[in-house]
Amino acid sequence: xxxxxxxxxxxxxxxxxxxxxxxxxxxxxxxxxxxxxxxxxxxxxxxxxxxxxxxxxxxxxxxxxxxxxxxxxxxxxxxxxxxxxxxxxxxxxxxxxxxxxxxxxxxxxxxxxxxxxxxxxxxxxxxxxxxxxxxxxxxxxxxxxxxxxxxxxxxxxxxxxxxxxxxxxxxxxxxxxxxxxxxxxxxxxxxxxxxxxxxxxxxxxxxxxxxxxxxxxxxxxxxxxxx
Numbered sequence: 001x002x003x004x005x006x007x008x009x010x011x012x013x014x015x016x017x018x019x020x021x022x023x024x025x026x027x028x029x030x031x032x033x034x035x036x037x038x039x040x041x042x043x044x045x046x047x048x049x050x051x052x053x054x055x056x057x058x059x060x061x062x063x064x065x066x067x068x069x070x071x072x073x074x075x076x077x078x079x080x081x082x083x084x085x086x087x088x089x090x091x092x093x094x095x096x097x098x099x100x101x102x103x104x105x106x107x108x109x110x111x112x113x114x115x116x117x118x119x120x121x122x123x124x125x126x127x128x129x130x131x132x133x134x135x136x137x138x139x140x141x142x143x144x145x146x147x148x149x150x151x152x153x154x155x156x157x158x159x160x161x162x163x164x165x166x167x168x169x170x171x172x173x174x175x176x177x178x179x180x181x182x183x184x185x186x187x188x189x190x191x192x193x194x195x196x197x198x199x200x201x202x203x204x205x206x207x208x209x210x211x212x213x214x215x216x217x218x219x220x221x222x223x224x225x226x227x
Contacts, residue, residue, distance in 0.1 A: 043156065043159060044152065044156045049153065049156055052149045052152050052153050053149075053153055055145065055146055055149040056146060056149040056150040056153050058146065060140065060142055060143055060146065061142075063107035063109070063140070064107065065104060065105050065106065065107060066103075066104065066106055066107060066108040066110075066111045067108070068100075068104070070108055070111065071100055071103065071104055071111060072100065074111050074112070074114075074115045075096055075099055075100060075103075077115065077119075078115060078118055078119070078125060079096060079125065081119060082118070082119075082122060082123070082124055082125040082126075083124055083125065084124070084125045085124055085125070098128065099128060099131070102128050102131070102132070103128075103131060103135070106135060109138070109140070109141075110135055110138045111135075113135070113137075113138040114131060114134055114135045114138070117134050117137070118131070118134065121134075161184075161185050161188070164177075164181065164185060165185070165188070165189055165192070165194065168189060168194050168195075168205070169192075169194060173205070175204065175205055178195065178203060178205060179202060179203075186203045189203075190203065193206060194206055
């Protein structure tokens with residue numbers, strides 16, 4: 001049991017980091033856009049966003065291969081549970097040795113997934129090709145957590161940009177705030193006609209001139225019809 005815990009150190013570490021970060025998710029005061037009020041993807045405050053960025057950018061640790069003892073036990077369970085096709089004891093031992101050689105590079109979590117799937121799906125002891133195909137369906141838990149963190153980060157950054165562009169369009173942003181935007185935000189705003197930049201100058205807010213109200217012409221008085 002202790003060995004199994006040690007083997008999951010890498011995935012558990014990222015998974016626990018993701019869980020802690022997701023538990024700090026709070027709705028941001030700027031969460032006013034209709035596209036950002038989905039309860040499955042709430043707006044993130046800066047603390048939660050920074051924590052998730054660290055998870056999203058973290059490299060996945062290499063998982064150690066399954067121990068020989070655990071692999072032998074797993075293959076023995078499959079051999080006891082499933083009948084072999086046309087195999088005597090001698091060839092069966094060689095076959096099991098080949099399985100151990102072809103599967104020995106996999107981490108313990110992948111072997112456990114493989115064995116459970118084989119017991120649920122197969123009526124006969126599977127071929128090595130079938131084992132490799134089933135094992136290919138396995139995905140690391142920490143990789144799933146990292147993918148979820150990346151999705152949340154992408155959604156939050158998109159929501160913040162959309163909110164900033166909306167406020168710019170409404171004239172609620174000053175030049176100083178625009179100067180602090182990421183370059184990508186500025187370029188997109190420029191394509192929408194909200195910013196412009198002259199050569200060797202910073203992006204500038206394109207102020208849309210407001211035409212002064214026009215006075216309505218006075219209607220001439222109706223000529224008197226009295227004779």
